[in-house]
Amino acid sequence: MASSAKEPVDISVAMVTDPVPLADWLIIAPLILCTIFGAVLLMVRKDTRLQPIIALPGLVALVVIAAALLAHVVSSGPVTMTMGRWLPPFGISFTVDILGALLTLTGAIAALAGGIYGAGDVNNSGRRYGFYPFLFLMMAGVSGAFLTGDIFNLYVWFEVLLIASFGLLILGSERGQIDGATKYAFLNLVATTFFLIATGYLYGIFGTLNMADIALKAQAMEEKAPLVTLLSLYFLAFGMKAAAFPVNFWLPASYHTPRVVVSALFAGLLTKVGVYAFMRVALVLFPAERDMLGWVIAVIAALTMILGAMGALAQTDFRRLLGYLVISGIGIMFAGIALASPGGISAAIFYALHSMIVMTALYLASGLAARASGGFSIAGSGGIYTTHPFLAAVTLILFFAVSGLPPFSGLWPKVILVKASLDVGAWWLAGAVLLSGFLTTIAVGRVWVLSYWRPAPEAAAAGEEANLNPVIDYAPLVMLTAIVVVLGMFPQQILELSQVGTEQLLNPIEYIRSVFPAGGAQ
Amino acid sequence: MEVPMAFLVAIFFAVSIYLFLSRHIIRILLGAAILSNAVNLLIFTSGRLTREIPPILPAGGATEGIVTANPLPQALILTAIVIAFSFFAFLLVLSYRAYQELGTDDTNEMRFAEPEEQKLPPLGY
Numbered sequence: 001m002a003s004s005a006k007e008p009v010d011i012s013v014a015m016v017t018d019p020v021p022l023a024d025w026l027i028i029a030p031l032i033l034c035t036i037f038g039a040v041l042l043m044v045r046k047d048t049r050l051q052p053i054i055a056l057p058g059l060v061a062l063v064v065i066a067a068a069l070l071a072h073v074v075s076s077g078p079v080t081m082t083m084g085r086w087l088p089p090f091g092i093s094f095t096v097d098i099l100g101a102l103l104t105l106t107g108a109i110a111a112l113a114g115g116i117y118g119a120g121d122v123n124n125s126g127r128r129y130g131f132y133p134f135l136f137l138m139m140a141g142v143s144g145a146f147l148t149g150d151i152f153n154l155y156v157w158f159e160v161l162l163i164a165s166f167g168l169l170i171l172g173s174e175r176g177q178i179d180g181a182t183k184y185a186f187l188n189l190v191a192t193t194f195f196l197i198a199t200g201y202l203y204g205i206f207g208t209l210n211m212a213d214i215a216l217k218a219q220a221m222e223e224k225a226p227l228v229t230l231l232s233l234y235f236l237a238f239g240m241k242a243a244a245f246p247v248n249f250w251l252p253a254s255y256h257t258p259r260v261v262v263s264a265l266f267a268g269l270l271t272k273v274g275v276y277a278f279m280r281v282a283l284v285l286f287p288a289e290r291d292m293l294g295w296v297i298a299v300i301a302a303l304t305m306i307l308g309a310m311g312a313l314a315q316t317d318f319r320r321l322l323g324y325l326v327i328s329g330i331g332i333m334f335a336g337i338a339l340a341s342p343g344g345i346s347a348a349i350f351y352a353l354h355s356m357i358v359m360t361a362l363y364l365a366s367g368l369a370a371r372a373s374g375g376f377s378i379a380g381s382g383g384i385y386t387t388h389p390f391l392a393a394v395t396l397i398l399f400f401a402v403s404g405l406p407p408f409s410g411l412w413p414k415v416i417l418v419k420a421s422l423d424v425g426a427w428w429l430a431g432a433v434l435l436s437g438f439l440t441t442i443a444v445g446r447v448w449v450l451s452y453w454r455p456a457p458e459a460a461a462a463g464e465e466a467n468l469n470p471v472i473d474y475a476p477l478v479m480l481t482a483i484v485v486v487l488g489m490f491p492q493q494i495l496e497l498s499q500v501g502t503e504q505l506l507n508p509i510e511y512i513r514s515v516f517p518a519g520g521a522q
Numbered sequence: 523m524e525v526p527m528a529f530l531v532a533i534f535f536a537v538s539i540y541l542f543l544s545r546h547i548i549r550i551l552l553g554a555a556i557l558s559n560a561v562n563l564l565i566f567t568s569g570r571l572t573r574e575i576p577p578i579l580p581a582g583g584a585t586e587g588i589v590t591a592n593p594l595p596q597a598l599i600l601t602a603i604v605i606a607f608s609f610f611a612f613l614l615v616l617s618y619r620a621y622q623e624l625g626t627d628d629t630n631e632m633r634f635a636e637p638e639e640q641k642l643p644p645l646g647y
Binding site (some may be wrong): 159163168177180189201257311450 | 542547550554557558561567568569594598602609612613616617623624629633634642643644
């Protein structure tokens with residue numbers, strides 16, 4: 001049989017022979033777009049005037065592509081594209097379900113807002129050091145992590161977004177930035193190394209890295225391999241990336257040091273990638289093991305949300321306060337994963353979308369507030385309400401949303417989550433959600449009273465009057481706030497989408513079938 | 523062969539964790555370098571250590587029944603080495619800049635982002 005070298009080899013046993021449908025190219029279109037724009041912007045980085053002119057249409061295109069991908073996934077279920085045409089599990093598959101597509105779209109919107117704000121906030125030296133190229137490469141990493149269906153590939157995208165985020169973090173090379181970046185860099189390196197260790201063990205157990213393949217094999221593997229240990233290792237790695245309680249200290253040490261727009265992008269995008277990865281691993285790959293770890297995740301979630309909100313109460317710096325609010329929100333998402341009921345997970349998905357938009361908007365608002373009142377310290381600033389009433393009104397909406405007060409987008413996921421935890425009798429988890437919301441209200445209420453409502457202290461009033469540009473400064477903030485308001489008023493559609501996404505996570509049969517159309521690996 | 527390799531990986535991990543516990547950035551950096559090598563060896567071992575022929579097709583096409591070495595862990599390690607190397611290069615420069623700018627490599631004294639005595643927010647209005 002080996003001698004028949006002249007006979008044509010039947011490649012259909014090992015390779016995808018059908019051409020990829022045109023619509024499926026949407027799966028990797030965000031990555032191609034981000035990489036090309038990143039490379040082009042890197043080549044013209046000396047031309048600081050040209051940078052935003054090239055970058056902003058690219059970010060708009062990213063939003064459009066992500067929206068088209070979401071529409072495609074909603075209409076035809078999870079879709080898969082396999083690289084190099086090797087049949088999965090040998091080729092690297094990109095598999096998108098509703099959760100991945102929703103997060104990609106929301107991330108693209110946050111990046112667009114950051115890109116517009118950056119046109120006004122990042123000065124020429126920041127542009128020359130590569131703000132826009134790094135932004136696109138970070139978006140390539142973030143979208144890649146949301147879209148991939150291969151766990152080692154997920155690790156690679158984590159590293160892509162991490163190294164791009166290093167570049168963004170030290171954009172000004174100031175003392176505080178280098179100090180913050182040192183802690184951020186080392187602790188995140190440790191976190192991704194834990195991820196790699198866990199993936200090494202996972203490969204040793206299953207002999208495959210394709211997530212759908214692992215999900216199939218894990219059902220048969222129960223009791224034969226230390227899968228709970230493996231999931232705990234993943235929980236540590238992703239908890240560290242997401243800044244969950246005992247391993248969250250890199251976040252408040254670094255998120256307030258870079259430029260405001262960089263903080264905004266980090267707060268909107270990076271921690272959520274950790275939450276997403278844990279959702280994927282815990283709910284799709286190891287659901288039975290997650291049930292055993294459920295109470296650990298629940299305790300961590302409750303501690304994260306309460307201690308995050310308490311940390312926010314103790315801060316005088318507006319941006320550090322927001323950093324603790326990011327942590328508190330992570331706790332709420334983990335609470336949804338801990339419950340793992342349809343209600344809990346759809347609340348976690350909804351809250352992730354809400355948190356990406358709201359935290360980005362709040363950091364942008366804090367930047368404008370600092371320019372309007374002369375500093376980030378809430379002890380030393382004031383009078384924004386009289387000088388910039390519109391900014392004050394928008395910020396108040398965001399404060400309501402982040403505390404989970406009606407009628408804005410933070411309310412619905414918390415309502416669903418409280419109900420879901422009461423349904424399983426976890427009254428203490430419901431109480432923690434409500435208590436963290438209460439503490440958050442006090443923390444942001446104090447910022448509102450001191451920085452916005454209070455008349456300006458004399459020292460701050462002496463500073464020069466800030467001129468805020470109505471387009472590039474306000475437009476991204478207004479865009480994000482409009483989303484917050486619409487999500488709060490008309491949550492039905494997003495709620496239904498997150499419920500469908502939850503079903504795809506809890507019963508990943510469609511996800512697996514999209515990777516293995518024949519019905520399973522041999 | 524896997525058992526001695528497991529002990530070797532354990533020693534690598536122990537050394538890197540010991541170095542990570544230091545207050546000095548340069549030792550943490552060395553710990554990071556050793557940690558990445560520990561992980562590479564771990565992936566290599568978890569792909570099973572077998573002495574087989576290289577996974578290259580002979581000229582006559584594929585032959586049934588020949589056991590070849592597993593190329594996948596090597597591809598994973600290659601990726602991990604490249605990533606770890608670029609991270610190490612970045613961290614090395616970052617640590618040097620931190621030493622220049624902050625004047626110390628002792629993490630206890632690096633308090634520019636988080637000053638030691640922080641004021642509480644005003645308690646009254």
